Amino acid sequence: MDFLFCLAFFLLLFLIFPPKRGKENSKIQHCHPTSTFMAASNSKSHEKSTAPFTPKEGCPPLIQAVQKGDRGLVLQLLEEGADINVRAKGGWTPLHNAVKEGKEEIVQLLLDKGADPHIRKDNGATPFIVAGIMGDVKLLRLFLSKGADVNEHDIHGFTAFMEAACYGKVEALEFLYKNGANVNLGRQTSEEQKKLGKGGTTALMDAAQNGHVDALKILLEKMGADVNVCDNMGRNALFHSLLNPKIENVKCIVSILLAHGADVNVRGEKGKTPLILAVEKEDDELVKMLLKQDGIDINETDSDGNTALLLAVEKNHFDIAKLLCESGAKADCEELINIAERKYNPKMKRLLQDYGAHENFCCPDESWEPNSQRWKVPLKKLHEMYRPMIGRLKIFIDKEYKIAETSEGGVYLGFYDGKEVAVKRFREYSKRAEQEIACIQQCQKNSNLVMFHGRESDKGCLYLCFSLCENTLKEHLAGQREAALMDEDFTKNILMSLFKAVQELHGSHYAHQDLHPENILIDSTGKVCLADFDKSEKLDEAQQKIKDDLKALGRLVLYVVRMGNVPFVEIQTQSDDEVIDDCPNDEIEDLVKSLLCPGEEFQSQLSEIVFHPFFWSCKTRFRFLRDVGNESDIKVREKDSKLLRELNSTNKFQNWTAAIDKSVMTKMNSFYKEERLFYKNTVGDLLKFIRNIGEHIEERKNKWMKSKIGEPSKYFQKTFPDLVIYVYQILQAINYRKHFPRADSSLPG
Known part of the structure; x- marks a missing residue:
């Protein structure tokens, strides 16, 4: 009772004499954003926040508020001066986090308060690209209204469309496609990355590699995705579908791609084909699916010389080996019997013997040495490797054996009738190939042209085989600058050979039309050889094309006497007068002028020039x-x-x-x-x-x-x-x- 009486007495006093509120009690105390987490629930001037929590170290409070999804707290922090574009580890901003968490109201609030809609993380991803990962159509639409480029990409080349394909976000894919996303865009990357084979991957490849069947179907059937476009390593979507060891529906993906005409002979890392990848997966159903495709090259090898059959035997997989043998795989391509014996597999040995394998398989002579010093290592490797012959040609279309780029198919090392050759590859009915062959056949007696050995055709490709040279003129000059100082005839010999080659070409009624340092080759003896006639043209009665060759020769004179120190592309951009003015002495100037300004008797100009005082x-x-x-x-x-x-x-x-x-x-x-x-x-x-x-x-x-x-x-x-x-x-x-x-x-x- 005494306790109740005392409590009632003090309550009465409190009501009669309430305490006075000082200025410091009536004034709202402004706190630093980090203290706001503790005070937010008591604030009267802001929206009510959820229950307070302790901020984490190393992460800005505003980002934590966004991650928590507390709109009231986000608003309060912004009004108290928090940096709206503050960054956490990896460059994540409040806006990126709001998109990631799918908090549309907070995204809109941040944008209304001035957040940069185009801000990028450390990897270059914008909030729009993150929305593609999340498959959030509402946010994608919002960022497009704020000026986002539907094809914008991060530093690795990923667009929102590609990210949606990676994560199987079908609704987002359809929305982005309708808003102009480039379906067949490959990953854009730096030149350095391209040289390493990085980049070029498309949304279709992403969907295939990650096992998203619905996304794959939509890309192919509704959006017209190109099933055979390749990345910078030469891999198509079929190849990508076989790269991920974890996806369970790989057979479904492969089936869809094959039904849409995917190339089964495409190559990827280490020269592997889809068939070789399927064997490595030890999946006989996949192997069977691929073997049913028309035109599959069952005997192709990877860059180590392994065929699909050899890998099947190596992995001791009898059923796959049997499938391959029944489908026409060559059983004499390697020491298959020896491998089967090492695996203690008599059943495999009998299978191989039934299909022509034998124990005395003849291996290449390991003591063989190539004539070429420049290409010694890859030639030796190619010589020792098993390769199915194309007529009299042994070749492997792989970057390790590629020695030059061309406008169509590249130049590769090879062996023709056992001779080391440079093989120029074309489409079979290429106009340029026809021009080159016609010129070569007409000019075979020209001793200053690179020697032609023969031609072969296979699977829509034409292979022209030439003597293998060591260097281009550009490389030769760069490597001989010191030697040239000791030999006053160094540049004269190069130009004399070049002039004679072009003179004989004109005498055979052809103009080269593509004279530049990359098309002038030096063989192992130091002989200068003119090459590449795929742009050559037969001379008409007026023979005006001769003038084009003469002008190119005039610029080549300056390039050679300058020992390649001035890039040829730079000389090409100069006017005739500028080229003449750049000549180092009167004699060279006279020679160059006679080529650039040949006069009425231009047809016989080269026959005169080879007797010029310069020589x-x-x-x-x-x-x-x-x-x-x-x-x-x-x-x-x-x-x-x-x-x-x-x-x-x-x-x-x-x-x-x-x-x-x-x-x-x-x-x-x-x-x-x-x-x-x-x-x-x-x-x-x-x-x-x-x-x-x-x-x-x-x-x-x-x-x-x-x-x-x-x-x-x-x-x-x-x-x-x-x-x-x-x-x-x-x-x-x-x-x-x-x-x-x-x-x-x-x-x-």
Whole structure:
């Protein structure tokens, strides 16, 4: 009773004299966002939050509020100054998290409060792409209204459409398709990743690899997905369907893809085919499904030389081996009997023997060595590997054996009649292949073209086999820059061979039309060979296509004399005048100009150019100058001589006497002391001087003179490097050609 009485007394006092509220009690205290989790349930100025909870370390409170789905708390934190685009580990923002949690009201709230709808995680994924993963059509529609690109992708190339396919979100797939998603878009990735074979995967491949049957059907039947488009590693959707070991409905997926015409001979990692993958899975039903397909190549090998049958025997799987043998697999492709014996499987051994296997299988000679040093390793591997022959050709279409790209099918290493060859691959009825064959057949006698060995056809492909060369011109120049400094004829020999090759091509009534450093090859002996005639054209009566080849040759001259230091693509973009201006000396300039501006007699231009001074040896140059200096008009300084007048019309060599060794000049002038007809600073007298030196330098009494100047041909070339081309141009201009060399002496060396 006393207790109740006391309680009633104090309650009465409280009602009569209520406590006064100070300013500090009436004022709303503003808390830091981290304290808001504890205070949110008492707030009067915001929506009511759910029960408070303790924030986690390392994760921004706003993101935790979003993950909790507490809209009131999210709003309160934003009003208290929380960063709306704050990031957690991996670049996850509040907006990304709201999409992931499927909180549409919070997504809308964040957008209304200024969240960036295009913000990206560390991997480049936008909220729109995350919505594709979740298959949330409402959010996808919302982000499209905010300016999202339906085909935007993260740094790995994933779009929302691809993500929806990966996760089997059929409704999202249909929505995105109706809004313009590119069905056959492959994963966009960096150039470096492409070189590694990454990227290029499509939504169809994603659905196939992850076992989403409904998504696969919709993509194929309603959206027109291409069943045979390949990723950057050459794999189609069928190949992808066999990559995931965990999916249980792989047979259903494979069946659908095969029904829609999937290519069963496509290749992937290590040259594997779908059949080889099915054998590796040890799934005889899959193997049986694939073997029923028309055109399947049952004897194809992977990059290690394994056939499907060899793998079946290796895995000791009798039923699959029997299926393969019954379907035509070759049983003599490897030491199958030995493998069966190592597995202690007499039943397998009898099966193989019944289908032609024998114990004395002949293995390739392991001591064999290729002629090519550049391609030694892959050639040796190809030689030792079993490959089904295509006529007389042994080849393996795999990146390990690919030596060059082409516009159609690439160039691969191979063996034709046992010889090492480079094999150019085309579609069987390719127009370019027809052009190349026609040109080759017409020009087989051209010794400066790469040698053609033969052709084979197989499964819609044409294989043209050429002698295997070591390097392209670009590679050759890059590797020989130091050697070229020691050999003055290095560039001359390359260009002479090239000019002769094109000259002979024109003589066979063909123009090359694709002259550039990648189409000029160097064999193991250093010989220059012209290659690639798939753009060649037969000359018409006007022969105007010759001019195109000449212009390309003019640019190649500059490329070669610059030793490839200026990229050819850069030279190609220059005008003719710019190319001429970039020539390092008068002689090369004259050569290039004659190619770029060939004149009316362009059809015979190359037959003239191969005798251009650029190609003359040092001794030929000296002999040319001596012969001109021996002209009577020059010796007697004939005033009315057109030749002498033209030669002396320049100031270029106006002080030549000062350039000659002083003692030699004095001695040579002494022969004209009585007549006082000393040498003048004219070109005519310089040529006369050279002629006289040449006539008398070997005399015993002039032995001292030779000791001063050395070999005369080299002396005059070094002292007057532009003299030969100057005299040549003058004589050419007045059509005075009798001193132009036309013999082997005009060639380098």
